[in-house]
Amino acid sequence: MSTNTELSAVFSRIADILDIQGENTFRIRAYRNAAQIIAGLSEPVSDLICKADEKGEKIPGIGKGLHDKIIEFCKTGKIKEYEELRASIPTGLIEMLDIQSFGPKRVKLVYNKLGIDSVEKLEKAAAEGKIRVLDGMGEKSEEKLLRSIRDFRTLQTDRKPWEEADKILKPFLVYLRKIKEIDKLEPAGSYRRKKSTVGDLDILATISGDPIPVIDAFVKYPEVEEILAQGSTKASVILKQKIQADLRVVEPESFGAALQYFTGSKQHNIGLRKIAMEKGLKLSEYGVFRGAEKIAGENEEGVYSALGLKWPPPEERE
């Protein structure tokens, strides 16, 4: 594992633990933000930090505090604050965070209310109907949790090599193109950016007419193992090949903006939104807006052009 990957994971974990401890949300966001930035860097973070230091520059989103922690990690292989944070809560709480749709808030809830500090205890409590009585939880949440714990144990949640994702996605696209309501269909996400590994499959579609039959056909793809969510504009499933696939249905006039948005990277998008704001514009997955007026969105080139930028190939959007 590269230093960038390790450090990104450490910052994510710090954010999780701070979240469980009820820390300031923006401090937490800063750590999550930094984790994203570092994960998206194309060269070792230590090199970049050194170069930036020499030039008296800095990496946006990395201030003095995080800068020092990165240096500490590169020199010693660990971060003292992280070690202390880990020691401050049971290790089982951190493990629970890897359960789908079970985040820091819920981890905190079951720990505080029921003293649950491991996946095993969580599973037992759910099986005994003890989770449904907690605030904000119910019968469905409990059933979903049990399924998620099962997935957590069996599902290969690791990212897949791009080539393997390609082999899974191609026949899925062929299947989807046969649905008559679908006009345009494009894969997005890290697959489109041709990252060496792909975490999940993002598919974008424009349709004519009713979206319901399209969403329906998507979740009924024979390779679907489990349906995670099914709405009128988006659906998420887990395929038998143990990878998540998301379909989003968008209006034709927003296709370019949506394709841009869902191609990412997240860090690239945050950067674009800032540029938009500086120009008095608003960028979303629906388009580029000046006030209430939409000035771009139908295609990607138009979106970048409206922001005064040249269209970058997806693989350069880190």
Next chain:
DNA sequence: GCCGTTTTCGGCCCGACTGTTTTCAGTCG
């Protein structure tokens, strides 16, 4: 914790979906 400026502190991306509750919080991307 970062950032910009208004320099000493206040604002920080945002929408879909779910399950819960009845207007919202949590999770995810």
